[in-house]
Amino acid sequence: EVQLVQSGAEVKKPGESLKISCKGSGYSFTSYWIGWVRQMPGKGLEWMGIIYPGDSDTRYSPSFQGQVTISADKSISTAYLQWSSLKASDTAMYYCARTKAAAGHKFDYWGQGTLVTVSS
Amino acid sequence: SYELTQPPSVSVSPGQTARITCSGDALPKKYAYWYQQKSGQAPVLVIYEDSKRPSGIPERFSGSSSGTMATLTISGAQVEDEADYYCYSTDSSGNVFGTGTKVTVL
Numbered sequence: 001e002v003q004l005v006q007s008g009a010e011v012k013k014p015g016e017s018l019k020i021s022c023k024g025s026g027y028s029f030t031s032y033w034i035g036w037v038r039q040m041p042g043k044g045l046e047w048m049g050i051i052y053p054g055d056s057d058t059r060y061s062p063s064f065q066g067q068v069t070i071s072a073d074k075s076i077s078t079a080y081l082q083w084s085s086l087k088a089s090d091t092a093m094y095y096c097a098r099t100k101a102a103a104g105h106k107f108d109y110w111g112q113g114t115l116v117t118v119s120s
Numbered sequence: 121s122y123e124l125t126q127p128p129s130v131s132v133s134p135g136q137t138a139r140i141t142c143s144g145d146a147l148p149k150k151y152a153y154w155y156q157q158k159s160g161q162a163p164v165l166v167i168y169e170d171s172k173r174p175s176g177i178p179e180r181f182s183g184s185s186s187g188t189m190a191t192l193t194i195s196g197a198q199v200e201d202e203a204d205y206y207c208y209s210t211d212s213s214g215n216v217f218g219t220g221t222k223v224t225v226l
Contacts, residue, residue, distance in 0.1 A: 037163075037217075044220040045155070045163065045206050061214055062121060095162055104210035106153050106168040113162055 002026040004034075004096055004111035011117045012086050019082035020114045022096030029077035030054035033102055036070060036081050037095045039113075048094075050102050051079055059102055086118045122146065122211040124218035131224045138194040140221045142207030145188055152190035153208040154183055155217075156201075163206065167192060197225050 007021040022034060035050040049060040053072040060070070072079040079096060094114050097107035124144040132138040142152055151170050155163040165174050167183035170190060180195045190209075194201055202225045207218035 035215075044204075045157075045208075045217040047208075047215045047217055050215075059214070097163075103215055104150055106165055107155075107163075107208075108165055108168075108174070110162040110164075 002098070002109045004098060004109055006094075006096060006111040006114045009115040009117070011119070013120055014086055014088055014118055016086050016118075017082070017084050018086055018116065019080050020094060020116065022079045022081075022111050024077045024079070024098065027098075030074050032098045032100060034072065034079040035097050035099055035107060036068075036079075037097060037107075038064075038092045039095065040092045045095075048081070050099070052102070053077075053079060057102075086116075088118050088120075090116060091118045092116060122213050122216050124207050124209060124216055126205075126207060126218040126221045128219070129222045129224065131226065132194070132197045134199060134225055135196050138197045138201075138223055138225075140192040140194075140205050140207075140223065142190040142192070142209075142218045143188055144190075144207075144209055144211075144218075146211035147185060147188050147190055147209060150209050150211060152183065152185055154181075154190075154192045155206045155208060156203045157206065158203045166205075194223070197223075199225050201225055 036048040038046045048064045051058045051070045053074045096111040098109045154167040157163040170185040171183045
């Protein structure tokens with residue numbers, strides 16, 4: 001069974017760093033891209049970026065380039081989304097999802113989401 | 121940057137047909153995908169490549185695309201179809217989700 005399991009909810013202060021994870025199982029982790037999607041409270045879905053764990057090829061939405069870092073460790077089938085200095089505006093639910101191509105392809109399996117709260 | 125525009129809300133009575141549109145300049149050349157998101161849950165793929173339905177998705181969900189508009193149709197809407205729906209596609213500048221449509225079934 002294909003599963004994407006994300007790390008648990010986080011509460012952080014502005015300026016702190018954070019790395020959340022997404023662990024894949026039940027499929028060849030290095031054969032699919034993992035994308036990250038932000039959903040701010042009460043708002044819509046936003047495509048942030050995507051990584052191919054097979055060779056770490058990474059693409060970012062212009063809106064998120066330089067704001068976050070996407071990485072992966074294929075040895076443990078895990079993708080990551082990280083911030084070096086959080087802002088209150090980073091408060092959101094973050095989802096990872098699996099897809100066969102970097103652009104214009106279906107996300108067929110999703111993680112359960114990680115809620116990140118940034119507050120002083 | 122690329123934008124996909126959806127109506128903010130659609131209301132439908134149980135058993136009636138709901139249509140949700142998604143407008144984007146690249147849709148004549150790129151596929152549209154549709155996701156359903158129920159309150160407090162992760163999105164679920166309901167239509168891919170304009171009109172294909174994943175296994176497990178009820179037949180009342182269908183999709184079409186013509187010119188710069190893609191459409192998700194729920195034929196015989198059920199109370200359990202009440203959710204937010206997002207289209208998704210791409211162009212040369214990247215991938216993007218639509219603005220989202222809240223479907224109310226009452």
